[in-house]
Amino acid sequence: DVKVTQSSRYLVKRTGEKVFLECVQDMDHENMFWYRQDPGLGLRLIYFSYDVKMKEKGDIPEGYSVSREKKERFSLILESASTNQTSMYLCASGPSDTDTQYFGPGTRLTVL
């Protein structure tokens, strides 16, 4: 079974804090993704990576950065958290040659 794990299910941070969201996959997938999901807006792609140390902006990268130092791990960083970044964050991974993606359970981040 493909397993994608995220470091926390729930997280509460204060405005201005630096936030790290970690994602680990165990299927040796080349591609990894970070989405956020908000009511009425669906899933929106923040960043993705198709190889170690490679990253590409998704549809809403502003206010976020990412790091992929190892193939199995993809981190999302909020440099200075703001209240409008309160959301459900979903990580996914997938092989390089299809659009099959496997999602983690999500992290519900609240920024106060």
Added chain:
Amino acid sequence: DAKTTQPPSMDCAEGRAANLPCNHSTISGNEYVYWYRQIHSQGPQYIIHGLKNNETNEMASLIITEDRKSSTLILPHATLRDTAVYYCIVRVGDAGGTSYGKLTFGQGTILTVHP
């Protein structure tokens, strides 16, 4: 990628087949149809995908019309655990390079399975 249209909600009785339609009338020849679902408070889950031929796996069957303008996801014996939002996504299968995986999830169909 082609746009998809799905009904906002559907109901199904437990144990019966759930047939979820998707319209993708602008699909082009190299675009695949993917289905995902999202159960409440969980991440989306891949179900099945296909290009032209009908596909079946342990979760569902995918029926694609001959002109490929629409498809139906079939859950043969729906259970209460199948209550979820179901997303139909059309994607170019050979875009290559960094285009893979940039899925766009629309609003989907909320399937409610009743006892």
